[in-house]
Amino acid sequence: MLTIKLPQIFRVHQVPRIFWEDGIMSGYRHPKSSALDCVLSSFQMTNETVNIWTHFLPAWYFVWRFLVLSSSLDLCRDPYHWPLLIYLLLVCLYPFASSCAHTFSSMSARARHICYFCDYGALSLYSLGCAFAYGAYAMPDHWVSGVWHRYFVPTAAFNSFVCTGLSCYSRFPELERPRLSKVLRTAAFVYPFLYDNIPLFCRVSWGVRGWVSPPRASQVFVPLPVSHPAPQLLFFFWSNCPWSDAVAGYCYHLLFALLTGFLFASHLPERLAPGRFDYIGHSHQLFHICAVLGTHFQLEAILCDARSRRAWLRGHLPVPGLPGTFGTAGLALLGNAAIIGAFTAALPRAP
Numbered sequence: 001m002l003t004i005k006l007p008q009i010f011r012v013h014q015v016p017r018i019f020w021e022d023g024i025m026s027g028y029r030h031p032k033s034s035a036l037d038c039v040l041s042s043f044q045m046t047n048e049t050v051n052i053w054t055h056f057l058p059a060w061y062f063v064w065r066f067l068v069l070s071s072s073l074d075l076c077r078d079p080y081h082w083p084l085l086i087y088l089l090l091v092c093l094y095p096f097a098s099s100c101a102h103t104f105s106s107m108s109a110r111a112r113h114i115c116y117f118c119d120y121g122a123l124s125l126y127s128l129g130c131a132f133a134y135g136a137y138a139m140p141d142h143w144v145s146g147v148w149h150r151y152f153v154p155t156a157a158f159n160s161f162v163c164t165g166l167s168c169y170s171r172f173p174e175l176e177r178p179r180l181s182k183v184l185r186t187a188a189f190v191y192p193f194l195y196d197n198i199p200l201f202c203r204v205s206w207g208v209r210g211w212v213s214p215p216r217a218s219q220v221f222v223p224l225p226v227s228h229p230a231p232q233l234l235f236f237f238w239s240n241c242p243w244s245d246a247v248a249g250y251c252y253h254l255l256f257a258l259l260t261g262f263l264f265a266s267h268l269p270e271r272l273a274p275g276r277f278d279y280i281g282h283s284h285q286l287f288h289i290c291a292v293l294g295t296h297f298q299l300e301a302i303l304c305d306a307r308s309r310r311a312w313l314r315g316h317l318p319v320p321g322l323p324g325t326f327g328t329a330g331l332a333l334l335g336n337a338a339i340i341g342a343f344t345a346a347l348p349r350a351p
Contacts, residue, residue, distance in 0.1 A: 006040055012026065015028045015030075015031045016031055018109045018174070023274045024047050028106075038107060042056075050280060051102040051284055053099075054285055054289055055095035055288050058295075065088070079321070081306070083133055083137070084137070087132050087133040088129075089129070090122075091129060093125065094126040097119050097122035123163070124159075127189075128157055128160045132325070134152075134196060134197075143202075145316055153324070156195065162191070166185075168340065168343040189261075189264075245300075245301070245304045249301025249304065259286075259290040260291045266283065
């Protein structure tokens with residue numbers, strides 16, 4: 001009878017310091033696990049198990065959404081949907097890359113760095129995918145076809161290089177200067193997030209202040225009554241346009257994004273009670289869940305904008321071309337891969 005021996009689990013002081021996580025005292029895998037041990041460990045309770053599954057399962061959810069949308073929208077042959085296609089592909093990529101990074105990061109110290117280099121690169125490309133979608137479908141009316149709009153995606157592509165480079169570099173001073181490492185890594189992802197979401201901040205601020213850009217003929221701004229149970233700061237409605245659904249989705253997306261950033265930077269709750277949240281409930285698991293929920297609401301809002309604004313946008317924007325869409329995305333992919341390769345080659349010379 002075939003029996004499978006599950007990998008041994010260790011406490012924090014039994015593994016090299018490079019594998020330590022703040023506030024996590026147990027549940028560590030062997031620091032020189034085989035690839036098979038890493039896969040098997042995803043079926044036993046370690047401090048990485050929930051991290052693996054909270055991104056592996058959502059990756060398949062987004063693949064399912066992609067396939068469903070492919071059957072109802074002409075994603076490949078209609079240039080209007082090319083930015084959406086790029087966004088959907090990168091939405092499927094980042095949780096899968098994260099799941100793989102958490103699965104195989106215990107093979108060695110070098111493998112751990114490489115796994116998270118790839119994870120950071122996938123997140124950087126996802127940020128670029130957001131810029132593609134926002135630039136194509138979510139830009140405020142009076143910014144459409146403006147100078148900043150024309151350079152919005154190319155700048156986001158450059159930002160992806162900055163994000164990947166800075167986040168990969170942040171792993172090098174991780175042992176000697178952990179606080180600097182954390183600041184660099186946080187800044188690497190906060191900066192492109194703030195840039196990408198400028199159009200959303202603008203549209204949400206209109207709802208907060210109770211005014212919008214000059215509406216199109218069919219749109220009349222109708223503020224919510226003060227007594228309405230929905231928060232007046234979050235939701236506002238157009239009389240006969242589904243933008244209300246889009247803006248509500250963006251608000252939820254921004255809310256979960258802020259929670260994601262807070263959990264990533266604070267290491268709560270495990271920092272307050274080391275050892276109590278080693279297996280379930282620590283910040284990285286909550287961080288994964290909030291990130292996925294935020295992406296879900298973001299996807300729904302983008303789809304709402306893409307459908308409701310199609311006629312107006314096609315009258316005010318040129319048809320997306322191959323160089324500006326797949327050309328830019330391909331160059332960004334190659335550039336980020338080159339950055340990851342350069343930092344991987346530098347690992348033997350790192351402290």
